[in-house]
Amino acid sequence: MIFTTIIRPVFTPRRRQLDLYVNEAEALQRAVLRRLLDKAAQTEWGKAHGYGKELSYEDFAKHTPLSTYEELKGFIDRMRHGEKDVLWPGRVKWYAKSSGTTNDKSKFIPVSTDGLHDTHYAGGTDAVVWYLRNNPKSRLFDGKALILGGSHAPNYNLPDSLVGDLSAILIENINPLVNFVRVPKKATALLSDFEIKRDRIAREAMNRDVTNLSGVPSWMLSVLNRVMELSGKQYLNEVWPNLEVFFHGGVAFTPYRSQYEHLIPSSRMHYMETYNASEGFFGLQDDPLDPAMSLMVDYGVFYEFIPMDEFDSPSPTVVPLWGVETGRNYAMVISTSSGLWRYIIGDMVRFTERNPYKFVITGRTKSFINAFGEELIVDNAEKGLAEACRRTGAEVLEYTAAPVFMDAEGKCRHQWLVEFSREPDDMAEFIRILDETLQQVNSDYEAKRYKDITLQRLELIKARPGVFSDWLKQKGKLGGQHKVPRLSNNRDIIEQVIALNH
Secondary structure (H helix, E strand, C coil): CHHHHHHHHHHHHHHHHHHHHCCCHHHHHHHHHHHHHHHHCCCHHHHHCCCCCCCCHHHHHHHCCCECHHHHHHHHHHHHCCCCCCCCCCCCCEEEEEECCCCCCEEEEEECHHHHHHHHHHHHHHHHHHHHHHCCCCCHHHCEEEECCCCEEECCCCCCCEEECHHHHHHHHCCHHHHHCEECCHHHHCCCCHHHHHHHHHHHHCCCCEEEEEECHHHHHHHHHHHHHHHCCCCHHHHCCCCCEEEECCCCCHHHHHHHHHHCCCCCCEEEEEEEECCEEEEECCCCCCCCEEECCCCCEEEEEEEHHHCCCCCCCCEEHHHCCCCCEEEEEEEECCCCCCEEEEEEEEEEEECCEEEEEEEECCCEECCCCCCEEHHHHHHHHHHHHHHHCCEEEEEEEEEECCCCCCCEEEEEEEEEEECCCCHHHHHHHHHHHHHHHCHHHHHHHHHHCCECCCEEEECCCCHHHHHHHHCCCCCCCCCCCCECCCCHHHHHHHHHHC
């Protein structure tokens, strides 16, 4: 326990700062906005929107339009080609690649040096601060941290400029001292072939004293299953008897919790949710008994919120953090120290309390499936179906899709229930084309489907004629503007329609 005892006091000052979240969140957020505007005043964007003045929040909101990726894409692409002082001062060298939009296979989110340190790394530090506060007997630093990461590649062949998974960018730039307390080695962590990487991570980690895990639940489970195969043990705590916490994020943990609890049947095991994305690090679960997360209000992120009942309005109400109400769904809008300004991130949240501001993620602003980090959107689905229909002569009348979560062997897939007005000549060919087209239009889906390691080829169930109309009628939604939900991140809808299909 000696190393944790020595290191623990280092986090005490930050713990006191986090206590300010209870009563001073508005003041902290106003200070964040002031810092962002001052820093960006001499950029192209800052000059165009008057950031050189002493802007109030109200003036900032008046002069700065809401933005989506499509609206910032031109600026970001110029930054990727090496232009300086566009959305953020200096040259931004790193870009986090995430799933695409209607028009693009991938998005490239700028990650500045400021954003890397005042947001992403700050979130990792605070996760430790809160965990140690809640667990005074922790031996977190007496062993190794198993941290999963993605891969990166050169960005337009510019010197020192990289594009890839956010996790890879974080590992590439991490303080070298952290490498003494983590596994696997950096070269392994940044491998692009997950099948090879998964095996190497398991072999490098299984004989080390791992005390904590960090990563996306689906990918981590795949690695842990490989550890079990190689070790021949029945439970993970037989391999790592001092394992005590999993810091998880990226996708909802609920579908995976029972599998982790079966794999690690230990009362000493803890789980802590984090809300980190390519665009920033936003929330942490500070109370293990409360699923809501605290909003991190003094990072390099200024928050605004659009009530979901106004989201599709041409002029929606937009409120700062101190204007939100509990129990109401909001679309989140962020301005960041990486140059995203009033950016609609696409996530939907609901606040459970205000002092401090605590929230739960309630979904995406659009229909989607993100059970395994694939971020499949309706536009992807429509393009996939259109191509499959074109090449097989089929016609689709209605459909819905949902995830089938991992079983004990780490197998998972998407399940589609499709009502055809004209069936394909070859159903197997239809499925193949649909699956391959989804990979072509969505880089995250493509990554998860790689060699069937985590996400298997989709399953298609043929719906009987009229089943979706029967479901809408059962719900009192037949006719009018009501539509069949196309994609869902849970199985509630598809199970109801499958029941009627039988």
